[in-house]
Amino acid sequence: MAQAQKVDSKDPVPLSATLKRLYPFVKPILPRLFCGFLCALGAGIVALVIPQVLAWLVNSVLHRDGVSSEVWISVAIVAALGFVEAFLIFMRRQFVLTPAAGLETKMRIRFYKHLQRLPVAFHERWGSGQLLSRSMSDLSLLRRWLAFGAMMLVVETVTVITGLVLMFTHSWILGLLYFLGSIPIAIKAYRFRNEYRAASRLSQDQAGDLATAVEESVHGIRVIKAFGRGPHIYEGFNSQAKSLQETEIAKAKTLASFLLTVVAVPETILGLGLIIGIAQVANGTLSVGALVAYFAIAAVIAGPVEGMGMLLGMTLSTKTALDRHFEVMDATNDIVSPEDPSSPEHRDGSVELHHVRFAYPDTAGTHRPILADINLQIRPGETMALVGITGSGKSTLLNLIPRLHETTAGEVLVHGQNVKDWDLDQLRTEIAVAFEDTTLFSTTIRDNVLLGAPASLTEDERQALLDEALDVAQAHFAYSLPQGVDTLIGEEGLSLSGGQRQRIALARAIAARPSVLVLDDPLSALDVRTEELVTEKLREVLTGTTTLIVAHRPSTVMLADRVALLRDGRIDAVGSHTHLLSTNEHYRFVIASLDDEELTTAGEASR
Numbered sequence: 001m002a003q004a005q006k007v008d009s010k011d012p013v014p015l016s017a018t019l020k021r022l023y024p025f026v027k028p029i030l031p032r033l034f035c036g037f038l039c040a041l042g043a044g045i046v047a048l049v050i051p052q053v054l055a056w057l058v059n060s061v062l063h064r065d066g067v068s069s070e071v072w073i074s075v076a077i078v079a080a081l082g083f084v085e086a087f088l089i090f091m092r093r094q095f096v097l098t099p100a101a102g103l104e105t106k107m108r109i110r111f112y113k114h115l116q117r118l119p120v121a122f123h124e125r126w127g128s129g130q131l132l133s134r135s136m137s138d139l140s141l142l143r144r145w146l147a148f149g150a151m152m153l154v155v156e157t158v159t160v161i162t163g164l165v166l167m168f169t170h171s172w173i174l175g176l177l178y179f180l181g182s183i184p185i186a187i188k189a190y191r192f193r194n195e196y197r198a199a200s201r202l203s204q205d206q207a208g209d210l211a212t213a214v215e216e217s218v219h220g221i222r223v224i225k226a227f228g229r230g231p232h233i234y235e236g237f238n239s240q241a242k243s244l245q246e247t248e249i250a251k252a253k254t255l256a257s258f259l260l261t262v263v264a265v266p267e268t269i270l271g272l273g274l275i276i277g278i279a280q281v282a283n284g285t286l287s288v289g290a291l292v293a294y295f296a297i298a299a300v301i302a303g304p305v306e307g308m309g310m311l312l313g314m315t316l317s318t319k320t321a322l323d324r325h326f327e328v329m330d331a332t333n334d335i336v337s338p339e340d341p342s343s344p345e346h347r348d349g350s351v352e353l354h355h356v357r358f359a360y361p362d363t364a365g366t367h368r369p370i371l372a373d374i375n376l377q378i379r380p381g382e383t384m385a386l387v388g389i390t391g392s393g394k395s396t397l398l399n400l401i402p403r404l405h406e407t408t409a410g411e412v413l414v415h416g417q418n419v420k421d422w423d424l425d426q427l428r429t430e431i432a433v434a435f436e437d438t439t440l441f442s443t444t445i446r447d448n449v450l451l452g453a454p455a456s457l458t459e460d461e462r463q464a465l466l467d468e469a470l471d472v473a474q475a476h477f478a479y480s481l482p483q484g485v486d487t488l489i490g491e492e493g494l495s496l497s498g499g500q501r502q503r504i505a506l507a508r509a510i511a512a513r514p515s516v517l518v519l520d521d522p523l524s525a526l527d528v529r530t531e532e533l534v535t536e537k538l539r540e541v542l543t544g545t546t547t548l549i550v551a552h553r554p555s556t557v558m559l560a561d562r563v564a565l566l567r568d569g570r571i572d573a574v575g576s577h578t579h580l581l582s583t584n585e586h587y588r589f590v591i592a593s594l595d596d597e598e599l600t601t602a603g604e605a606s607r
């Protein structure tokens with residue numbers, strides 16, 4: 001999982017490289033952004049013209065006791081300019097808001113699609129909060145920067161430069177004085193950039209970790225409450241939240257120190273300018289109007305100068321957000337369809353594993369592979385139980401069949417064809433899986449069960465399939481829920497009991513009408529009577545469907561035609577339950593431990 005770590009102040013990705021990657025997304029909306037930019041620039045220029053009118057008012061009208069009509073005309077011009085400025089600001093928003101929001105949505109959808117494509121191994125490494133914050137807050141920041149930050153940074157830079165030029169036209173000494181003030185600001189800005197970027201990266205990563213913590217504690221609320229671990233979890237959250245707070249404060253301090261320079265230097269220069277300007281007016285080298293205009297310009301550009309500091313901060317945070325976004329987008333998926341996928345010659349329903357080896361990516365090279373050399377043939381239409389001690393790699397082996405993980409070596413064949421040669425979507429349509437930890441979606445029972453149902457079915461066929469799957473899985477309880485099978489089952493199906501969730505997940509696997517069914521201990525949460533009923537029904541539907549079923553209970557083993565015993569990363573023996581019982585000591589040991597587990601579970605349940 002990606003954890004927030006202190007970041008080197010030297011940026012590994014230059015701003016230009018990040019902007020280059022953003023360019024293809026921005027390109028289609030550039031004309032509208034440009035129009036918005038022109039409006040913003042126009043508003044900035046109009047704001048600068050107002051001091052010119054003031055100078056003219058002081059020099060030409062008030063100075064020579066101008067008639068009141070001229071005063072009124074000047075006032076009308078200032079008011080009209082104010083109106084034009086407001087209108088241009090309004091137009092800027094009109095031009096940029098919609099395309100920026102559109103770009104945010106487009107990038108978010110692309111990000112989501114990419115997450116769906118990334119392999120299970122990626123999701124096992126990354127915290128959900130990190131992905132959540134990258135898809136939500138990071139992209140919102142980008143929208144705000146595009147719609148406001150980026151163009152205002154340019155506009156305010158242009159406004160400040162234009163203001164400086166105008167100052168020079170009124171008095172070159174005062175203009176030069178103001179210009180010299182930009183030197184310490186530039187030096188400070190250089191240092192600020194590195195410090196702020198590092199703090200910004202750390203705070204965005206920490207916010208992602210915090211989101212993961214919230215997600216995990218909400219998800220695991222039952223466990224936390226049951227174990228009375230609320231205060232402990234709270235402590236952990238508290239310390240994470242405090243770390244984020246400290247980073248935010250450090251970030252704000254860095255910005256505040258930069259803004260101090262950005263505000264204090266021009267103000268000091270203005271004080272000096274006042275002394276020099278008054279002296280110039282006294283000796284007649286500067287008009288009163290020019291001095292008024294100088295101060296009015298300084299007042300107008302004081303906002304943009306300060307704003308540039310804030311906008312620089314916003315730009316750096318957005319760059320960090322983009323880097324975080326592209327980090328995920330750069331993650332590659334090596335479990336993909338081949339360029340030229342082939343379909344198997346006969347869909348005979350066989351599943352074979354030849355010399356299959358597998359080690360989890362993070363342990364590869366340093367640990368013994370979980371699966372060392374698996375050889376297994378499951379005949380067409382056969383139900384095979386997979387048995388082994390806990391942690392022996394049964395679930396891992398199942399994941400290799402629909403290519404949720406990739407074999408490190410060896411081959412897995414479905415219908416006689418290597419799974420790597422299949423079109424991935426087609427392969428996963430052929431195979432349905434029910435996992436040990438059932439995952440349901442916060443939608444209706446109907447949608448959950450029919451998740452993998454063939455899309456070509458009519459409404460009546462879908463209903464018939466739903467009824468059949470619920471019947472096989474003994475999930476008739478669904479009909480007596482308030483809205484029957486159209487009842488919303490709450491986030492992750494937590495409004496259902498463990499056994500009910502498991503039956504819905506089993507019904508979902510059955511409704512996918514697969515030719516290969518992979519079941520990871522699908523009956524573990526059922527009581528003995530329900531398991532018996534499900535087993536009976538499963539026997540009927542499993543005829544003709546090749547099934548590999550992980551068994552943790554002797555009753556599940558009874559479902560199978562043959563049993564494969566997994567031991568030390570190899571298939572130790574294959575045969576009927578009775579044959580293995582009489583010939584294999586390790587099998588007797590495993591079955592005895594399964595019996596113990598069952599007795600313990602039954603004992604716990606009856607207590």
Ligand SMILES: Nc1ncnc2c1ncn2[C@@H]1O[C@H](COP(=O)(O)OP(=O)(O)OP(=O)(O)O)[C@@H](O)[C@H]1O
Binds near residue numbers: 390392395396436
């Ligand atoms: N994502 C993973 N990354 C690294 N190691 C893993 C991962 N998932 C499982 N393992 C390890 O692989 C081994 C086999 O796990 P697996 O879940 O396949 O066993 P299992 O036989 O299904 O166990 P159980 O009967 O308890 O369900 C275990 O030692 C486990 O710690």
